[in-house]
Amino acid sequence: MLQKSNGQIKKYMKNKIKSIIKDIIIKDDDIGFNNKKPRDSWLEENIKNIPKGKTILDAGAGELQYKNLCAHLQYTSQDFAKYDGVGNSEGRQTGSWDNSKIDIISDITSIPVKNESFDAIMCIEVFEHLPEPALAIKEFSRIIKSKGTLILTAPFCSVTHFAPYYFANGYSKYWYEKILKDNGFEIIEIDFNGNFFKYLAQELRHITMMEEKYTKQKGKIISRSPINILATKIILNLLNKLSQLNNKSEEILCFGLHVLAVKK
8 A cells, every 4th residue: 555655656746747847848938039029019119100201211221121111201221231141250140141222332420411311210230230339329410300210229238240240239228318418319218128037038048059059069968958958948937937027127138228319
């Protein structure tokens, strides 16, 4: 009878552990995936609010991925058009890159248009690729009309990408408050994308890729170890729960900031 009870206990514990593991795997949800989605939603909403027929400059437009949001506007793209998708092969690269549809090829700090040429300017995920982004803000102030709309996003923290055209990140709300004010803009909204816990989750999800590319083990520690995979899932589950309880951790770390401003 006692032996049967021990067997039942072992079976119960085995099933309980399976249940806990299943619960852990399910409950990490999508934390750490796709920080682009909230940025795109914010961008779409603010571009939609620009009145029909107004002129907009997409500064640092790259492959014009947001042109489709500007169908109701007179759209012009600008880019320096030197990135080719390969770069110097360090960090993250895209593999290919099409600059052929850019309207204005120039340095973003010296765009060959007249003063007050545009009703709106958007500059999306570009500042980290500029040696002196404050000079771009100064140029935007020159070419945007009074009461014009400025839409900006840039990383607060990001890994190296598009190298060698990758110079910095960490553009905080204090940077925007200082630089925009100095160049005649009034901030209407600053929106944080993600938080401390979501950022950690994102990088944790990249760990197997990082192990494969940047260690001598080539994927043998994490991806081939059930225990390490489970440990990663446990941490993701914890980060998900903490993110749901988030209370301004984005002040410490987040993916990036979204800024809406108006030229005075």
